[in-house]
Amino acid sequence: MRRNRIVCVVGPTACHKTEFSISLAERVNGEIISADSVQVYLGMDIGSAKPTLEERRGIPHHMLDCVPIDTPEFSVSQYRSMATSAIMDVLLRGKTAIVVGGSGLYVNALTYPLGFAVPKDEEARKSMEALYDHNPNAAYARLAMIDLETASRLHQNDRKRIVRALEVFECSGKPLSSYGGDFQNTGGGEALFEPLLFGLNMDRALLYKRIDLRVDQMLARGLVEEARKIYGQGYSRNLPAMQSIGYRQLFRVFDGGTTLEQATEQIKLDTRHFAKRQLTWFRRDPRIRWQDVGDYEAIRNDYLLESSELTKRWMDEKE
RNA sequence: GCCUCGGUAGCUCAGUUGGUAGAGCAAGGGACUGAAAAUCCCUGUGUCGGUGGUUCGACUCCACUCUGAGGCA
Secondary structure: OEEEEEEEEOOOOOOOHHHHHHHHHHOEEEEEOOOOOOOOOOOOOOOOOOOOOHHHOOOEEOOOOOOOOOOOOOHHHHHHHHHHHHHHHHHHOOOEEEEOOOOOHHHHHOOOOOOOOOOOHHHHHHHHHHHHOOOHHHHHHHHHOOOOOHHHHHOOOOOHHHHHHHHHHHOOOOOHHHHHOOOOOOOOOOOOOEEEEEEEEHHHHHHHHHHHHHHHHHHHOOOHHHHHHHHHHOOOOOOOOHHHHHHHHHHHHHHOOOOOOHHHHHHHHHHHHHHHHHHHHHHHHOEEEEEEEEOOOHHHHHHHHHHHHHHHHHHHHHO
């Protein structure tokens, strides 16, 4: 059986991924599947740079507005299962599936056979968190005893991952590492896709300038009002969605803890840090074909021509 | 014109009785399997404002000088 082929567009935030992927979709009869951990939330539009209907130019988009902000259980695994159905649907209709987004783990969940362990268990997690907070060294030592492989991979201070690894063992009696190791191993057994990966990037200084500019644009488009509306719902700040950049900093302004000016600077800084982490993630992926889009307007047409040709060949290739 | 306090890493500043410097932030690199826009790790050579002097040796003392802030006239 022929493997299912898809196209992915990745790269740091503010790198023209949205515009490029929509233009590409127009040329290759494609539909977009977002791979963005914040755009899945209903009501988080401006701050997540979710493409507007106008920007989408009639191209169908999937994996946007999938869950309400107060879902505590949305996860990579859930993303994978929902996105997989969306992609299958697109492919069955004979169209090209274009996965676009900056959440590297989400892209890998679709393009590598990652084997996820047991789902999050609130009880187990709470007790493992308590264990870690009470004595981090003991918690780490315990992990080393039940799962040396995972323990040696993690730093003692990595509370989140140590707690998760302990939680998995607590719930399943099996070490996390037994569920499928690195990106080379199989173990998931779920639907996977073979990707053609386009990576967009630009000079770091230029990227940071664009980020600053885009944050100002978001504010001009009404980010404060959007955040205030969410703030007014009184959701728990511990919800993953509530920690998104652009929102969590504004919540502090509403709390009276800081000024809008300071929050704006913080949003810019946090976004730059985020972009840097995204690059660290994507740079190690040898499958990506990188393109410098520092002067996007100038290269746009040539690059679209080239990448749409590549895409067509990729999708038509028989095995 | 005089007095006082400053001028040390991109920024804010430490620097002990003289032995050629170190924190936070920024910046750079890395990790990443059900919270991933999260979480975590690693990386500090800079004419110590300038010139000259004392000294075996000066960011540290002295002189002159440039420069910033404040005060007194």
